[in-house]
Amino acid sequence: MTIHSPHARIYEKPVDRLDYYYQAIHTTILSKQNAVSGLIPASVAITTHGDYTDAWVRDNVYSIYAVYGLALAYRRIDNDTGRAFELEHAVVKLMRALLFAMMRQADKVENFKKTQSLEHSLHAKYNTNNGETVVGDFDWGHLQIDATSLFLLALADMTTSGLTIIYTQDEVDFVQNLVFYIERAYRTPDYGIWERGNKSNHGQPELNSSSIGMALAALRAINGINLFGARGGPSSVIHVLPDELTRNSTTLHSFLPRESNSKEIDGSVLSIIGFPAFAVSDQDLIRRSKQEAKDKLEGKYGWKRFLRDGHQTVLEDTTRLHYDLNELKIFEKIESEWPLFFTYLVLEGLMTGNLDQAREYRRKLEPLVIDSLTMQPVSMSSAPVSPGALSYSSGSSSFMSHHSSNNNNSIPLLAELYYVPAEHIDAEKENPHSQPRLPNDNVPLVWALSLYFLGCLIEEDLLSPSEVDPLGRRFTANKVARQHIVQIVLLSEDAALQSTLSMYGLETQTLEEITSNITVLHPRTLAEVYAGLGRNAKMGLSGRPKRPVGVLGTSRLYRIQGQLYAFTPHFMDNEEFYLNADPDYLVSAFESELSFTSANWFYPGRPTMVVVLTHALLGSMQNQLQDSESYPLSMAQPDRSKKNLLNFFMNLRCGDCSGVRVRLCRLTESVNTSNIESLDFLVNQPEWENILVMANRSANRRRRRSIHRKLAYDEGETQANTPRTPGTKTPSSRRHNTAFHGKSLASPLDRLNQESYFDQISTALAQLEADAGEPRFKLKDPENVSLARKTVAHADSPSSNNNVARITELDTSASSSSPSVIGNAGISSVSDDQQVLSESPLASDMLSLVLGDPSQFQQAVESLVASVNLYDQIDLLQYLVSCKSLDFYVSELEATLNELLEEVYLKSMRLQYWSIARQAAGLLRKLVPSLTINITDLVIRQKQVSIGSGPQEYLLSMPTGPDALRKMISEHCNDDVREGPVVQEIILYLGSFIRTAPHIFDGILRLRTHYIIIALREEISRINGCDEEEAVEHLMQLSPFELKSLLGTILSGPSLCDATTSDIVVRDKPGGFMMLSLPPAVSSMTSISNMTNNSTTVIESADKNILVRVQSAGFSSGNFARVEINGNTMHATSRGVHVWAITHDGAHSSGNDSSANKLLLERASFDTHISVEESRSFKRFIDWLPAGTTVIIAVKDDFIEHLDQSGIEALKSLGSTKIKQVGYRDSYVLISEKGKCLL
Missing domain, CATH: 1.50.10.10 (Glycosyltransferase)
Structure with missing residues (x-):
């Protein structure tokens, strides 16, 4: 040249x-x-x-x-x-x-x-x-x-x-x-x-x-x-x-x-x-x-x-x-x-x-x-x-x-x-x-x-x-992009889980079965190892900061002195933040990380992900085989979500995950095709042999930090006091008032200032129920409506700067038109000169707590010792933390406040009480590890992000470090301790959306997180016909995946928020509603058949036409199933029978509920290929559906392996006449009205 x-x-x-x-x-x-x-x-x-x-x-x-x-x-x-x-x-x-x-x-x-x-x-x-x-x-x-x-x-x-x-x-x-x-x-x-x-x-x-x-x-x-x-x-x-x-x-x-x-x-x-x-x-x-x-x-x-x-x-x-x-x-x-x-x-x-x-x-x-x-x-x-x-x-x-x-x-x-x-x-x-x-x-x-x-x-x-x-950097632009096969190694934490997974058709290895020259370690161990890289005492250099190692780093194998080490991916670790405790979100994260790894892998060899499956991750598999006799499925969501996670891992066997090529294999099989990085730089460090051992012990110690429980827990008590969410078919009993009300997220016409709200509250006050030998405490409510209104109105004023914690129990005998709420531990605002309300006849059973006022500190500690309710425990801990530092040692429980909060946090994650998890995360000032990355993704695309509201609003136009973000969120999101974690979630989801669907941000210059929360609240309130407090409680009870889905809905455009077209709603996990739009009138019905089973049906209901299209493709024709309802497509993501049930909401709505006369959509899936119990669960679900329900069924992959007589009878009861002719991995669809077959 x-x-x-x-x-x-x-x-x-x-x-x-x-x-x-x-x-x-x-x-x-x-x-x-x-x-x-x-x-x-x-x-x-x-x-x-x-x-x-x-x-x-x-x-x-x-x-x-x-x-x-x-x-x-x-x-x-x-x-x-x-x-x-x-x-x-x-x-x-x-x-x-x-x-x-x-x-x-x-x-x-x-x-x-x-x-x-x-x-x-x-x-x-x-x-x-x-x-x-x-x-x-x-x-x-x-x-x-x-x-x-x-x-x-x-x-x-x-x-x-x-x-x-x-x-x-x-x-x-x-x-x-x-x-x-x-x-x-x-x-x-x-x-x-x-x-x-x-x-x-x-x-x-x-x-x-x-x-x-x-x-x-x-x-x-x-x-x-x-x-x-x-x-x-x-x-x-x-x-x-x-x-x-x-x-x-x-x-x-x-x-x-x-x-x-x-x-x-x-x-x-x-x-x-x-x-x-x-x-x-x-x-x-x-x-x-x-x-x-x-x-x-x-x-x-x-x-x-x-x-x-x-x-x-x-x-x-x-x-x-x-x-x-x-x-x-x-x-x-x-x-x-x-x-x-x-x-x-x-x-x-x-x-x-x-x-x-x-x-x-x-x-x-x-x-x-x-x-x-x-x-x-x-x-x-x-x-x-x-x-x-x-x-x-x-x-x-x-x-x-x-x-x-x-x-x-x-x-x-x-x-x-x-x-x-x-x-x-x-x-x-x-x-x-x-x-x-x-x-x-x-x-x-x-x-x-x-x-x-x-x-x-x-x-x-x-x-x-x-x-x-x-x-050869000059050839960077000439390199041909390749899609890499991601090797996935599934390990079981013990033989019992391995045996159960084997029954489901998922072959795994236990840690003991891995050859002696390969060791599987926690991802924090790799961060500890790299902390020694570049360490030099003479110059005062500490080496790499102990930041988490990303998925590309953990997708390599490591060798030191002939010994091989594998590290589990950090995104599977839910100890730093609660997001990955949600199985549905974890599935979404896993798919995203697989796609990221395949697209960005540049090393020789294939990326290798080593995943350790645990009982905590998948839940009790035996319990999942024996579903509850009572429905809807939204009442038993943790098990359903974990079953979805299990289905996800089983679907990896087909070799494809959302377009990414994957290969399930044993760890020893993956060694020859993996990329192996040397850790021999450790050799020159003193006692290098102990570095990996000690680092892994430290990581495991952190994982087991809450294993010694200090607080009592009663599952029934906590479930009975879970806050009511709009749309729940079975009455729950607890309402949590730690909401964005008053000045925080109130609209100009705040419902707290409406007469009917206080009438309902005054009617709902009830006698305190006490467990034998176990005192229950509550915070006083206003004695009368006028005083209560004065209290709330004063709380709205700018001079309100003191918080009063109230532990309250409300009567369940209130009228059906009012919220049914009991067993509350909430936070609201009153002014400094506000007089604490006089004691009611139940004064001996009441505890008045003022955040920051330590006069009732000892009584709160005693209440915490006696409490078995997670909601009470987190609110009591919030009061204690307002009086003392997190390092304060509670001698009665032999733990610090930080350790007690960590325990409640861990329990709430594992039991999927999301409101409690968010409240605990806020008190612990936890931060999403990837928050700065997502802010960077937004600002480099010229989107400003704001945190807080009003005079407290802070605008971000450039990346900010984790420590500064933690301080900023703590200072600018202090109206509700749960707002900080929710703001972090929103930023995380916005970053994900702008990477995958940047078009939905067209025309948006500033993303104001506080007002996004208000938009989420208003959407829930409008769809469910509930007041703002109920809507906020619903919002806080949403799982991370549901919150992300709802945020995606409100960002998708004004057409989805048009009240005139939102006559079909989807019941989500907490029992509330998500929305589907209704397109212009449909005038015809068609039916198509080819290599796939297709059906299109117009259903007359509530003077509205509903257009339903359902499609199932056999294994040789694409192996998929999907349903389209009025233009809204929902895909079957796992193997088996997938059911969409449309019912009329009039029977389940109160007279003033704006969701009345809407159509509700229930979704369920049953892997009848795996077990007979899945077939029986399918039968119970069909039996639970009321007469007149429109049932849409589509199958994906095989579903007949363990479809027993009960499942066949359920299909026949819906009008199926050809179920016995269906073969292995055939396509199958059915649209029926229970009691009357449509197609």
């Missing part, structure tokens, strides 16, 4: 050309390298715009690239007269000088790994003479991720090419910590390549795509590099975790072609789509980014850095650092143009084989070259460089061909930039690119000149692209 140029014919010997370049590079670059420190100043100029004699990290690395390239070129010839050695060690000297300058700030690296704070960032420039800092921590925009990344990128290239830059283990450890320093670039706002952050230069850092791209390239390049070269061992290898690579990559590809929130496009994009980073793998994205930048930024003299860039224009006020926001407009169309960007484009063309691009920009660059003898551009005499005077030569190196042969003392130089003189400002604004420009005083810009020389060396075939890029 050679561009033939005139000067190439003049010098027949390459050594002569190399000698010329040696003289030019020595004169312009090496002569400025400090003899003591080894650093190079950015320039020799000191102007009003700055002192360029300091050594910038970025400029030094770019400046030495020409020296590095020339050293590689000299390696080609035999008689190099020692110049190759000299040049190579000049490179080594500079790189080590930068290394030492950064090592002096090792404390900053250590702190930055944990805080990502500006004050803990490495300095961006140093004193050229001694490598010391030159400005204070807050006197410059030091946080420049791209500069540190460029250093690591060059270090990887140079080490691979044979240079030895790193000498000691201390230096290796520091470089490893630099990897940890940059690996979270995807969520670290910095000042960027131009050191100014926001375009207005107000010192506000931003997330910059150029920084993310350079960090990504550096991480890819240095991963697996042995810094000691061929003579190194395992301890000198640099490790990069794959999940950090992937997060940076996905963020970059989502961000481009935009540079940041304030800079829609930037010339720095050239450094990441081309040389030196080559970070983008999407060819179309490279083309679009380059074309957009070219259209908006390219001029005759180079490219603008970004639009409205005032740097070094004649209109810039140099007396102040920052611009006024309205000032940027005056720089429009007169921005300075930088020849630097032409050198990037020449190099990219040469490196990628795009020779037309290389020639084009070589021609554009040559007229801008300044002759060192005349200090004038080659195309001018004494006047400013005029666009019309720029003559592009036909040769590709006109300066070299005309000057280097005739006068070796003439050296090409490049100015930093060209600006519009003051007298031409108005004309340039009127007609852009029409006026002549002048170079500034910073000549040469060594950074630009170095890239220019490097391009000349490659162009003249003195150096090849493979020598400059030994790691």
Whole structure:
């Protein structure tokens, strides 16, 4: 790949050309390298715009690239007269000088790994003479991720090419910590390549795509590099975790072609789509980014850095650092143009084989070259460089061909930039690119000149692209994307579970059955192991922070000294947050992680997921075989959800999961096709044999931290006091008032101020029931309606700042039109001067608690000791925590408040009491591990996220660290302790939606979480015809998966929220309703039959037409089943019989319930292939359905294996006449009205 140029014919010997370049590079670059420190100043100029004699990290690395390239070129010839050695060690000297300058700030690296704070960032420039800092921590925009990344990128290239830059283990450890320093670039706002952050230069850092791209390239390049070269061992290898690579990559590809929130496009994009980073793998994205930048930024003299860039224009006020926001407009169309960007484009063309691009920009660059003898551009005499005077030569190196042969003392130089003189400002604004420009005083810009020389060396075939890029980054965009098969290894925690799963047809291994040389460990153990990577006591470096290792990291096997280790995936661990305790959400997460792993796997071999199935995860399988005789199924949802989880694992046997190819296998079978990573870096650490053992013990200890129960628990008592949710067919008894009412989530016409509400409350007050020998406590309610209204009205006022906790029990004998509620422990607000209500006749059985008032602390502790109800326990703990710290030791229970909260939290997760889990998570200030990642996914797509409301609302327009988020949520979501966890869930779901369905966010600029919660509440209230408090209780009782589904519904568009079309609702798990829309009138009924069974039926009900389409495909025709009701499609996700039952709601709705006369949809599935009990459960479900119910049945895969006579009779009772003709894995559908067959 050679561009033939005139000067190439003049010098027949390459050594002569190399000698010329040696003289030019020595004169312009090496002569400025400090003899003591080894650093190079950015320039020799000191102007009003700055002192360029300091050594910038970025400029030094770019400046030495020409020296590095020339050293590689000299390696080609035999008689190099020692110049190759000299040049190579000049490179080594500079790189080590930068290394030492950064090592002096090792404390900053250590702190930055944990805080990502500006004050803990490495300095961006140093004193050229001694490598010391030159400005204070807050006197410059030091946080420049791209500069540190460029250093690591060059270090990887140079080490691979044979240079030895790193000498000691201390230096290796520091470089490893630099990897940890940059690996979270995807969520670290910095000042960027131009050191100014926001375009207005107000010192506000931003997330910059150029920084993310350079960090990504550096991480890819240095991963697996042995810094000691061929003579190194395992301890000198640099490790990069794959999940950090992937997060940076996905963020970059989502961000481009935009540079940041304030800079829609930037010339720095050239450094990441081309040389030196080559970070983008999407060819179309490279083309679009380059074309957009070219259209908006390219001029005759180079490219603008970004639009409205005032740097070094004649209109810039140099007396102040920052611009006024309205000032940027005056720089429009007169921005300075930088020849630097032409050198990037020449190099990219040469490196990628795009020779037309290389020639084009070589021609554009040559007229801008300044002759060192005349200090004038080659195309001018004494006047400013005029666009019309720029003559592009036909040769590709006109300066070299005309000057280097005739006068070796003439050296090409490049100015930093060209600006519009003051007298031409108005004309340039009127007609852009029409006026002549002048170079500034910073000549040469060594950074630009170095890239220019490097391009000349490659162009003249003195150096090849493979020598400059030994790691082959330039081929990133040419790699063919592959879909990988994900290997899944299922293990049972004991033989009993293995036997039960085997009965279901799911073959697993126990941990004891795995061969002796493979050990399966908890994912936290891997984080503990990597915490030792880069640890160095002499420099105070602790190694990798103990952050969770992502799914790509745990999908590899690990070897140390011949022993193999496998780690379970972290997303299956529900101990950090309650989301994965929901089996349905876990199925969704598992599918998402499988898709992510398959799409982003880049290692040799296949990813291997090792999943340990436990009794806690799957529930009591034997109990699931014996379903309750009473329905609806919504009353026994935990078991149903866990059965869905079991079905999910069984469906993996077919080899496909939502389009991802999977393979179930034994662990020993997967070893040969897995990727195996070495952990031998542990060998050099003291007592390395115990590190894995102790780390696993620590992880297991955390998992068992709540095994010693301190609090009593009665399942019946807790279930009986579960808050009523709208639409529940069987009356429940408890209502939890810890709701978003009053000022928090109330509408302008709050129902708390309506007369009927207080009439209902006053009617519902009842006598306290006490268990024998076990006192029950309650909080006092208002004695009369007027006082109660006064209390609530005062709570709405801004002066309300004190909380009163009340433990209340309400009578179940209230009228049917009022809420049926008992056994309450709730929180509401009253003012400081509000008098505590006088005691009722039941004063001896009542306990009045004021949050923050410790006067009743001991009585609350005694109540907690006696309590067996999770709802009472969590509310009592909330009061105790308001009086004491979480570390307070409760001697009566021999535990701290934190341990007691953790116990309630763990119980509520396992028993799926979601409101309690959210309340406990809020009190413990738990944080979703991936919250920052999801906020990043939103803000890089220009979606602002707000937390809190009113004066407490805080707007997020850039990624924020976990500690700051935890504090922010605690401070801004304090009206209800459950609001914080719900806000985290919403952000998590919004991030998921914007990755998978970005179109639903079209037109949305700001996502206000508080008002999203209000929208969810109003949707539940409208659909179910309940008041706001009931709706909020319903919302809090929703499982994570249901909350995500509901959020998806309200984001899907206004048509789904049209009250005139919402006459069909789906009963969800807590007993409330979700909505389906009703399309325009349907006039015909059709029936189709082919390879699949299809049915379309119009049902007349409640003066409405319901269009039902159902389809089932046999195994050979696609193996699926789905039903469409009025355009709303629902898919069968598991094997067996799937039933959709439509009933009229009039019999189950109160007179004032707006859901009356609507159609309810019940859903159920039965895997009659697995067991006869499933067939009997199907029969019980059909028997439970009332007469007149429309029943829709579709089957997927096989369902006849264990369909016994009871199941057959159930189908016959619905009018089936052909059930006995159905064969193995046949298709089958049925639409029937119970008591009357429709089809």
